Amino acid sequence: MPTKVIALTGNQAAAEAMRQINFDVAAVYPISPQTELMGFFAEYVANGEVDTDMVAVEGEHSAMAACIGAAAAGARVITASAGPGIAYMVENLYIASGMRLPIVLIDVNRALSAPLSIHCDHADSMLTRDSSWISIFSENAQEAYHNLIMSVKIAEKAMFPVIVNYDGYIVSHSIENVEIFDDETVREFVGPSGIHRIPYPLLDVSKPVTYGATAQPDYYTECKYQQHVDFLKVYDIFREVAQEFESISGKYYDFIEEYMTDDAEYIGISMGSSFGTLKDAVNALRAQGRKVGALKIRLYRPFPVKEVARALSNAKGVAVFDRADSFDGIGGPLFKDVTSAVFHNQNRPLIHNFIYGLGGREIHEEEFMKAFDRVERLEKGVESRDHLVEYLQVRA
Amino acid sequence: MYELKKWFEIPIGSIVAEAGSSMINNTGSWRMLRPVLNTEKCTNCLICWIFCPDDSIPVNREQRFETDFTYCKGCGICAVECPYDALEMVPEMEIKLKELE
Numbered sequence: 001m002p003t004k005v006i007a008l009t010g011n012q013a014a015a016e017a018m019r020q021i022n023f024d025v026a027a028v029y030p031i032s033p034q035t036e037l038m039g040f041f042a043e044y045v046a047n048g049e050v051d052t053d054m055v056a057v058e059g060e061h062s063a064m065a066a067c068i069g070a071a072a073a074g075a076r077v078i079t080a081s082a083g084p085g086i087a088y089m090v091e092n093l094y095i096a097s098g099m100r101l102p103i104v105l106i107d108v109n110r111a112l113s114a115p116l117s118i119h120c121d122h123a124d125s126m127l128t129r130d131s132s133w134i135s136i137f138s139e140n141a142q143e144a145y146h147n148l149i150m151s152v153k154i155a156e157k158a159m160f161p162v163i164v165n166y167d168g169y170i171v172s173h174s175i176e177n178v179e180i181f182d183d184e185t186v187r188e189f190v191g192p193s194g195i196h197r198i199p200y201p202l203l204d205v206s207k208p209v210t211y212g213a214t215a216q217p218d219y220y221t222e223c224k225y226q227q228h229v230d231f232l233k234v235y236d237i238f239r240e241v242a243q244e245f246e247s248i249s250g251k252y253y254d255f256i257e258e259y260m261t262d263d264a265e266y267i268g269i270s271m272g273s274s275f276g277t278l279k280d281a282v283n284a285l286r287a288q289g290r291k292v293g294a295l296k297i298r299l300y301r302p303f304p305v306k307e308v309a310r311a312l313s314n315a316k317g318v319a320v321f322d323r324a325d326s327f328d329g330i331g332g333p334l335f336k337d338v339t340s341a342v343f344h345n346q347n348r349p350l351i352h353n354f355i356y357g358l359g360g361r362e363i364h365e366e367e368f369m370k371a372f373d374r375v376e377r378l379e380k381g382v383e384s385r386d387h388l389v390e391y392l393q394v395r396a
Numbered sequence: 397m398y399e400l401k402k403w404f405e406i407p408i409g410s411i412v413a414e415a416g417s418s419m420i421n422n423t424g425s426w427r428m429l430r431p432v433l434n435t436e437k438c439t440n441c442l443i444c445w446i447f448c449p450d451d452s453i454p455v456n457r458e459q460r461f462e463t464d465f466t467y468c469k470g471c472g473i474c475a476v477e478c479p480y481d482a483l484e485m486v487p488e489m490e491i492k493l494k495e496l497e
Contacts, residue, residue, distance in 0.1 A: 209407075213410070
């Protein structure tokens with residue numbers, strides 16, 4: 001397929017994908033580091049390069065409400081937010097997924113207040129982890145661009161909304177080489193918009209329906225069970241779309257990405273932009289003859305339980321790196337997911353949790369290497385631990 | 397009575413695909429206060445009919461008939477809006493007790 005390589009920031013790459021998808025409605029409210037993304041896209045709207053109706057609303061709660069209305073009508077909808085904006089949206093996120101509307105939300109990951117920070121961590125996205133939105137994490141601008149194009153199709157096949165995450169500033173404002181498709185390839189891949197894409201579009205006046213009705217105790221459980229069953233079908237749908245995407249990009253995106261895990265005794269796990277640094281740490285340790293590997297979670301919700309269990313089946317020790325704390329005495333969200341996934345493995349590894357990169361703190365390979373050392377010493381019984389979770393990078 | 401749908405029979409997104417489905421909801425069962433009509437005061441101005449949010453006031457040839465208590469929730473809007481003070485909100489319990497006597 002015809003592609004070109006250009007230098008783009010993560011926000012520019014995402015805006016380019018949005019231009020090429022040429023969707024129907026974008027209801028948005030600005031918040032750093034998402035503001036720039038929608039600024040780029042607003043230019044495309046103002047220049048008439050897309051057919052999108054851009055709705056400027058008074059807050060993120062309303063942004064998602066307008067997206068829900070537009071999606072229920074039958075429009076193809078993409079919006080974006082970050083940090084506190086995602087927090088303000090949460091009530092309506094549950095409504096969007098309960099109504100089974102294929103909305104795409106870009107979360108340019110940002111920390112939550114207080115203290116106020118506009119910089120990256122994953123606390124905002126973790127607010128959405130039980131909302132039955134499909135959640136995909138992107139390592140770099142290229143993945144953000146690819147994930148965004150795939151997510152439109154995943155959402156419409158699964159009839160569930162999708163969150164595409166990429167790290168604020170680290171990915172959103174850093175320039176990288178990004179391989180861009182020509183417009184036609186993208187438009188052919190996502191297919192035409194139109195009310196036929198969803199089962200009950202409100203604009204189909206020949207088939208009037210009610211969205212958002214109440215369900216009394218005699219119905220609510222059945223409604224949620226249907227949502228539960230259908231959400232588990234997302235695994236197959238994700239792979240189906242990933243295979244179709246491979247035919248245009250040559251790149252296959254699985255739920256997870258493994259790096260030198262085959263013979264690894266100690267494996268580190270992370271999501272988002274830090275995975276490149278984690279691979280550097282693995283390379284440095286491998287050069288010392290240490291058997292280590294790295295695992296990236298790309299599909300965060302639904303969580304790739306089987307794949308993670310298999311990838312860790314021969315590991316002795318696992319370091320889970322969380323870019324958000326849960327403050328619950330157990331550990332970060334990813335730590336709990338990974339621990340649950342391997343609980344029924346025959347060989348259960350020692351798992352330790354490290355909180356890193358909060359509020360945009362840079363992470364370096366030396367810090368990841370120290371974490372590998374710590375896990376190895378814990379596993380060998382040389383060191384002990386009071387808690388399952390500890391912080392990296394704290395000044396003491 | 398109507399039959400409860402099984403989980404796989406519910407339309408995706410828990411939408412309601414049939415028109416007039418609220419008819420099966422006996423919202424009158426929630427009522428704590430009943431609007432009791434004084435027919436001597438009522439002038440058939442139909443202000444209550446305009447304001448009733450549950451369409452529970454039957455009207456025929458510009459005449460107001462007794463409230464439909466299958467659906468009237470007892471919200472009291474009719475009693476507040478009535479310019480002739482022809483509606484009094486009486487606790488259901490009082491009415492039930494009087495009936496028992």
